[in-house]
Amino acid sequence: MGPMEAATKPRRADAERNRTALLAAAIELFAERGLDVSVAEIAKRAGVGQGTAFRHFPTKEKLVLAVVRLRIDEVIAAAAEWEERADGAEALFGFMARMAEVQSSDRALFESAGTAVLADPEVREAHAQLVTVVGRLLKRAQKAGEVRDDVGPLDVLLLIKAVGAAAESLQELEARPWRRYLGLVRDALSTEGAQRLPGRPPTRAQFERLVEAKLAAGENC
Amino acid sequence: MGPMEAATKPRRADAERNRTALLAAAIELFAERGLDVSVAEIAKRAGVGQGTAFRHFPTKEKLVLAVVRLRIDEVIAAAAEWEERADGAEALFGFMARMAEVQSSDRALFESAGTAVLADPEVREAHAQLVTVVGRLLKRAQKAGEVRDDVGPLDVLLLIKAVGAAAESLQELEARPWRRYLGLVRDALSTEGAQRLPGRPPTRAQFERLVEAKLAAGENC
């Protein structure tokens, strides 16, 4: 193994196997029954002792965050795809639809979207990447004159979260309830009939400071 | 006491006092530290044994629902006020701003907005009232030609939830972050530049059926 792979420290073969088994079990169970499945059950489905689960993920939250990280990577890939496939508003809303769907199909990503997630360094980096690529999609749609100028990439991500929140109550009622609220967001972001917006677009720098302040203040024993 | 007051069954004096003390303590603690404060702590602040808490509210969820019910009553009152004070879009968005603020100041209302809340008969009735009065506000704004015709009162309530979800991450960053996203919703609901929306406005009848289906299926041991 070359020096480039130093990032992922080498693990014993069984440890590596157990880790991936735990992640797979967690993904399955979180998607099936939400975030309140017990770690004991995840460990059982993965075929390991519960002590092993806590060795790999020292807290349940860390396990959730590992799953969230995988989902964000998925979403980043989708954004990159749309960046090549289309342009302007089409690419932006194509991506937003994809992310809304991922969010609806897995509550893990949604429930922990925005707030404490950024405390985890890995998730933080993935989030930064996501903001960057969404920023590119947004800028192109704005340059084309199709999307209003007074919103930023973090607004876009928060709006996807908003769409998921609205659609959540209608989950079992329709196939893709988020389509309706994404339609409203499309009209909201359109340059047509855009009124002056209160406040300024949130920035990643602000987000970072907010997280650091929380980490400093919160004595999460 | 006349036959009209049969709704609220009479309680012993100490029971009545304990019940209100519990509710007051719950309101305080939920607002301060979120829904994860323990019932034991609520009981302690109310100055009663924890057994007493469970006698009045047989489950923690019931206690939360009682608080939610009070908040909904508050919001209904605000809607009625705006109905008298103003007209058209002004009244609708004045109300929406008020509800967004209540939602931001107390996570209890927000976290349990939309889904399982309607299983509780009291909350269900309050919710029905809320939908009715919001429907009136909405209809007037639509008649005035200021708000698009293809949305219903439940859309409005879900959009307020959405605004709260978007603003949540920015809570400590700005004073009233929801104002920004309510601004976007205003543009989305405006007749100006409204594109055809996928799906149909959700109805209360659908909501009721959804809840009944959940109650029938869910064997919440």
Next chain:
DNA sequence: ACCTGAACACCGTTCAAGT
């Protein structure tokens, strides 16, 4: 009729003992 605190089940987390 209502109050109380001890007792129970469950879950996240830790750790001594194994390989």
Next chain:
DNA sequence: ACCTGAACACCGTTCAAGT
């Protein structure tokens, strides 16, 4: 170096004993 299951603390809920 890693695995394991028993043990601990905490929380929602129940209940026998009190008034």
